[in-house]
Amino acid sequence: MLVSAVQQVVQHVQQQRLASGVADGFIIIVHPLQGHARHVVLRINNQLRVLQAATPEALEDVQRAFAYQQPVIGVWDTQSPHVLRSVRIQRI
Incomplete structure (x- = not known):
């Protein structure tokens, strides 16, 4: 099921010069520095990618x-591979 869900996302985003992958770890800055927004950092394919x-x-x-x-799928623009454009959570 997971493979087919990822394949569906990949097929959809390939048309838009986007890429996607399943996260195997995450970092959440619980208390960011004053004046900074909260970010989620996902580790996908051994690279850190940020949802700003x-x-x-x-x-x-x-x-x-x-x-x-549950699978957490990150989507990013291939021109900015470290910045996530979207995060999808599969609840099957």
Whole structure:
């Protein structure tokens, strides 16, 4: 199931010069420096990729997905591979 879900995302984003992958780890800055937004950092294919200015809901969703071993799929523009454009959580 996971492979087919990832393949669907990949097929969709390939048309838009985007790439995607499944995260195997994450970092959440719980208390960012004053004046800085909260970020979620996902490790995908042994590279760190950042979802900038993540909402509190996104932070919770990522933590919950990893806690319940649900796939977290990051999508990025191939021209800016370290900046996530989207995060998708598979709940099957």
